[in-house]
Amino acid sequence: MTDKEKALRYVDEHFDEMVAELTRACACASFAGNPAGLDAMRTALQDDLKSSGLTPTLHPVEDGNALISAGLSGDSPRTLLFYNHYDVVEPGKTEHWTNKAPFKADIRGGKIYARGVSDDKGGLYFRLHAVRAMMNANGHLPVSVKFLVEGDEETASPSMTRFAQANTEKFKELTKADVCLWENGRVDAAGRPWLRCGVRGAVAFDLRVTTAKSDVHGRMGAAAPSASWRLIWALAALKEIGTEKIAIDGFYDDVLPASEADLQVLHDFPYDEAHTKKSLGLKSFVRGATGEELKRQIYLEPSLSVCGLEAGEVHNGVRGIVPHTAYARLGFYLVANQDPADIEAKLRAHLRQQGFDDVEVTRCGGASRPVRTRPDHPFRARAVIAAKNVYAQPMVVELTQLGAGPAAVFRDAWPDLPIFGIGPANTSGNHHAPDENLGLEDYKNSIKYLIELCYSYVRD
Structure with a gap:
């Protein structure tokens, strides 16, 4: 033996x-x-x-x-x-x-x-x-x-x-x-x-908007600035409507192009999209992707998710107010060779360029760089x-x-x-x-x- x-x-x-x-x-x-x-x-x-x-x-x-x-x-x-x-x-x-x-x-x-x-x-x-x-x-x-x-x-x-x-x-x-x-x-x-x-990378940020000292009655909605609307507009500036491509300037610049070997792995990979759709109750994936394109999106594209949104304390019951604070958590999953520090700098620059200097950005927890x-x-x-x-x-x-x-x-x-x-x-x-x-x-x-x-x- x-x-x-x-x-x-x-x-x-x-x-x-x-x-x-x-x-x-x-x-x-x-x-x-x-x-x-x-x-x-x-x-x-x-x-x-x-x-x-x-x-x-x-x-x-x-x-x-x-x-x-x-x-x-x-x-x-x-x-x-x-x-x-x-x-x-x-x-x-x-x-x-x-x-x-x-x-x-x-x-x-x-x-x-x-x-x-x-x-x-x-x-x-x-x-x-x-x-x-x-x-x-x-x-x-x-x-x-x-x-x-x-x-x-x-x-x-x-x-x-x-x-x-x-x-x-x-x-x-x-x-x-x-x-x-x-x-x-x-x-x-x-x-x-x-x-x-390989191993993906990740980084998360908290976004916060403050527009007044306190919430005001909803009857002032035509005059008092709303933190929730302000945050909604800032978030909308981060993604292209329809394509859902991340709109941050230069965001994809460092993404490592796929090699022939990478593409062959994706081609051979047995991704069961029908099962995933059924288990998640989805009618379609982002951009209607299917087959090879779906696998490319999942494995070769970075992603941005709004992981949480909060304004107005709706859990406290019906409140006809204009919220003075609003909060969101963003989660980025990165692909090689993106760097969390570079993504943070680009996020901040993008918000400034879009006129959202008032949106406070705070790194949430640690971060990791992807490797392949x-x-x-x-x-x-x-x-x-x-x-x-x-x-x-x-x-x-x-x-x-x-x-x-x-x-x-x-x-x-x-x-x-x-x-x-x-x-x-x-x-x-x-x-x-x-x-x-x-x-x-x-x-x-x-x-x-x-x-x-x-x-x-x-x-x-």
Whole structure:
């Protein structure tokens, strides 16, 4: 029996233990604003890394959440870097969860339900369990591995960003690798594993208008300036009516053109637009897009959403008033090579040029720059071959994950670092929502898939 076969057999023989360990990690309520839960998760993760043969190191960050790193040398000169995060989003209202207990893992119907089980503790622990299987089965690894796990990805990674900026050489040492495997991936409803070739960026802003000291009676609507109308007009100046193209001057200037390889990935990508329309109750997509054009809009175009609007306190009942304040939150999702700081400058300049100097603009939270890895990178072929040995369906290549993340922090350290996403999440995993879940079969397959990937380096 080969070393790989021994490691794969170990997974089958010890899978129940692995699931139990993952459920214990999910019991740690490690969300922002809950220091006890974050501390508990850091302790649990360090213990579990030790149980897998690694020696974890805690990297404290002043006024932030510590990073945890660990590594093991393998037989191959190549190194795989695993990036993950141990924080989760808040559970929301417990009554919306089927078991009414978001941090008590509930196993039913072949899935684990718990806050963070998919985003991102399952994405973290399948890597830890793959390393444990290889170490316990054989006593050594076929390839060198590194873990870097942060504690506030869900709040835009301020701790890791500050750590990387203040400890440039140390961060480079922690992240030096041939390939970075990003936090997670997914397996779709057809059982096809996905390989993601990039990470989107994001930035958000609060817009506020104040026109008077207080609200006035609606009978003054012909004379008193309205904050709500003022904000509506400012928002309308940000998008072209009909096309919904973002009207900010120079907004698209830095968008990276699609390569032939990018376009081929989009052509091959099995986007089920009929299912999406039905599930969302849509009659059509923006600009009536369909087929190849729809996929281009989703994956190659940046987006701007008005995430919230508030004026007049309508929740307080019928009020015939002219509001003196109005508020909106804008959310931009960016594509390579856009920069949040540049987008902020262009947003402010555009509002000034359109005569909206009175609109107050405030950056909301952190921001992240997008990165893209070329989909014809040699790692893709390796990943596709490894997937064939585990999954019944062929691998799907996705041009980028649609959510944002701090991948640019790694690219600042290593500009040529290829970043790919793989993992056990499913397309109905309910990230950030009630009944977040992870399939048991998907979890086991992801462990075996990573083992296959690691052993593909033995004769490299």
